[in-house]
Ligand code: SF4
């Protein structure tokens with residue numbers, strides 16, 4: 001059976017131009033540079049990496065909000081890379097997005113009820129009365145009272161606005177929901193509530209989540225599998241347990257080491273990752289991580305590492321993925 005979503009060698013390259021009148025191309029930003037993964041029904045795949053690694057661009061490509069430069073996207077085996085018109089609108093109904101910033105993502109002039117009903121209007125679902133009933137039901141599903149439908153976004157807290165964003169995303173009964181850092185802008189005390197709500201809704205409706213995050217701590221309670229991105233590529237992908245317990249890529253290890261251990265007495269010394277992330281206009285040759293990797297050798301500067309399958313379903317794009325010594329996961333990050 002085909003996975004709900006399959007992405008193959010996906011790329012998004014932007015030309016960079018200088019000059020106002022006779023603009024000439026001075027380079028290329030390789031924002032997404034050959035990404036492949038699958039996502040099953042009811043599953044959560046986390047896409048994790050530092051800002052600028054291409055995770056949000058990957059999400060927008062999957063939703064067909066921007067056009068890929070290369071590669072393929074399939075939903076249940078059907079290639080949707082070049083869909084347009086009515087077929088693209090049907091796809092939009094199956095795949096929705098929850099945005100990072102609950103303050104910016106809701107139109108301040110629309111009542112909460114109208115904001116939640118809008119996707120149903122766009123897709124021609126129901127009439128005014130059935131949509132109003134559905135809005136009340138959706139508000140209940142996300143833990144808000146029905147009378148909130150007549151209020152406006154400014155009357156709500158960040159956490160409540162994110163619940164409204166979730167209700168809006170679920171209005172058209174999608175199968176796939178892209179969650180673009182849905183808790184990053186919220187207070188830590190609110191984050192767990194929203195994560196738990198997303199998990200509840202997933203269990204209830206069999207939703208698949210592509211869950212984007214910039215650190216591994218958030219995905220620990222959310223993901224089934226984790227894909228770690230660096231400079232436009234997935235450098236490691238594995239079941240969550242395997243990734244946290246036995247990471248095989250030096251970059252994943254660095255991200256894990258940056259998570260403070262919950263017990264202060266067991267916090268070791270974290271060696272921060274040296275150097276800056278190179279520009280996606282100047283991706284290093286060979287292994288793109290070699291300028292910051294503590295294990296870099298000559299081959300790393302020369303040859304791009306293939307994705308090695310170090311265990312079933314566990315891939316790491318490192319020349320030494322199979323031979324690096326086990327990581328010292330006592331420092332942080334271990335799956336508690
Ligand atoms: Fe580091 Fe080399 Fe592995 Fe790249 S291939 S992650 S530079 S050891």
Ligand code: MG
Pocket residue numbers: 055056
């Ligand atoms: Mg982003």
